[in-house]
Amino acid sequence: MTKMSDLLFEIGTEELPAGYLEPALRQMGQMFVEKARENHLNHGNLQTFASPRRLALRVHDLSLRQQDRILEYIGPSLQAGRNEQGEYSKAAVGFARSKGASPDDLQVVELEKGSYFMLKKDVKGGMTSTLLPAMLKEILLGISFPKSMRWGEGTMGEVYAAHSGEDQAVSLAIREHYMPKRAGQIPTGTADPFGLRRIALAVLHSIEERKYALSLTELFHKALSLYGDKVDGGAGTVNAILDFLAKRYRNDQVARGADSGAVAAAMAGGFSDVNDCAARITALSELRSDPGFTVLASAYKRIKNIIKGNTSIEVQDVLLKEGAEKKLYELLCQVQAKMEPQLAQKNYRDAFALLLTMKEPVDLFFEEVMVMDEDLSVRNNRLNLLTALGDLVLTIGDISKMQQEG
Structure with a gap:
């Protein structure tokens, strides 16, 4: 009797929209059934589970090894496989050798189109544990979303590269790819090769979402002081950073529906404390x-x-x-x-x-x-x-x- 066991396959994801979960689970289940059939693996019922950051598949009573089976290979026709003296032709010999067998192992079968040589091979089933990694990888890569995002850069890019066996220098280069090469490379209206605008918005949104009460002016002075004499940490540098963030903040607030006049008015009264500025924008509006x-x-x-x-x-x-x-x-x-x-x-x-x-x-x-x-x-x-x-x-x-x- 074939031994059985349960399989639990769970993957972590970034936050997935609610509407993406059911289709993803349905695809996981369907693809597993197809892969199991292709690999001659018996299994029982399937269950799928999801949360905004998890997708999981549970397979009950999955056989621990493939079924043993007999494979039949059709070769050349009888006419092409034997000469007039009854000897095997090069076509028959080559066919047998390609399957790891001798010409003497060939059998003749009658098909609709005539007599043909056939080779039967007994194939022992492989262990399920050796098949699952490739199967599950194909299932994971086969899930289709209305919009997909992949992280191949920054810190995660470095982690993935190192895990894949890349050289340490290559992994480090992937992480540092978007870091500015020198100070003062401020994005233009059409170009932001280092993603600084995106980073600036991420900083502002983090401060807003966590309701941090802090002074950006003091924060930047402190951060720049850590570089010692390597960086000009004076008021000019701090003001340049604040001005860059202020432009991102102004555009972002208006894009999110805030009154443009109220945004301009509140920011003129001070922008260093982002949440304080947001509260004044609301009051003015x-x-x-x-x-x-x-x-x-x-x-x-x-x-x-x-x-x-x-x-x-x-x-x-x-x-x-x-x-x-x-x-x-x-x-x-x-x-x-x-x-x-x-x-x-x-x-x-x-x-x-x-x-x-x-x-x-x-x-x-x-x-x-x-x-x-x-x-x-x-x-x-x-x-x-x-x-x-x-x-x-x-x-x-x-x-x-x-x-x-x-």
């Missing part, structure tokens, strides 16, 4: 339709033009002469105090909503107050007041960019 938004955005644009290089935010009460500027300063202090806990908790929607309550005092200020007063002290005090207001708005973003792009 949600409150864009508020009646106070247009007034505040228009005012912020004027503020930027007026203050230019001014950075001081020190406001002296005694220099506030007009009622409109006094009211604006009073409300600014109140709003700033209310915004601080909201900003600390990254609750940017509520923080921005507080800013929008300032639309009337801001509008009144520009109607009734001459910023460039003849008295230099008064003028500077008013510039400082507007700078303080502008800095507070910028904690959320440069909303004038939403006015320009919207």
Whole structure:
């Protein structure tokens, strides 16, 4: 009696779409039945299993060796295989030798087309364990998906190459193939030979998905410092890296449906903390339709033009002469105090909503107050007041960019 055993064939995959699983399992089962028949292997029931990252086939009662069988080979015709003296011809001798037999082992059979020489050979069944590797490999390679992806580069490319017996230098070259040959090779609009744009997006998506609260500026300074004097780790290099990532981030956000104006505004307020920037994009998008938004955005644009290089935010009460500027300063202090806990908790929607309550005092200020007063002290005090207001708005973003792009 032929001995039987169960076979479990399981493979790990990258995340597979749900719609791909059933067809893949069906193909695995069908191909195993075909391969088993071709290789004369008896088996019982088949079961298939799947998860998003696993495909498995279980075969019950698989015979441990092939069936013994008799193979019949048809050779040359009787007329071509023997001469008039009854001796075997070269055709008959050659046929027998090609099958590892003697001409004396040949038999004559009658077929529809005439008499022919035939050779029978008893073939002992091989062990199933020696047949399975090739069978399962063919099944694996035969699975068809609507869209297939193969990894032959990078770290996995190195692992596969080494496992296949490639020289260590070749394996290493495969891993380092897409690494830049020198610093400063920034991708162009049409060429990205080292896949840096793809890597940049992968970094950004990883930070977003894991909700990391980190400063890219600090991270890059730290990373560059590890190279010592081999790399220029100054602000110029860090800013160049940030600018490269910022372009990828901006395009990616818009491609994913974010408001382009809100993206530009939030990024102008700071991009180093990716998730912080994303939260501000959401807040700006949600409150864009508020009646106070247009007034505040228009005012912020004027503020930027007026203050230019001014950075001081020190406001002296005694220099506030007009009622409109006094009211604006009073409300600014109140709003700033209310915004601080909201900003600390990254609750940017509520923080921005507080800013929008300032639309009337801001509008009144520009109607009734001459910023460039003849008295230099008064003028500077008013510039400082507007700078303080502008800095507070910028904690959320440069909303004038939403006015320009919207």
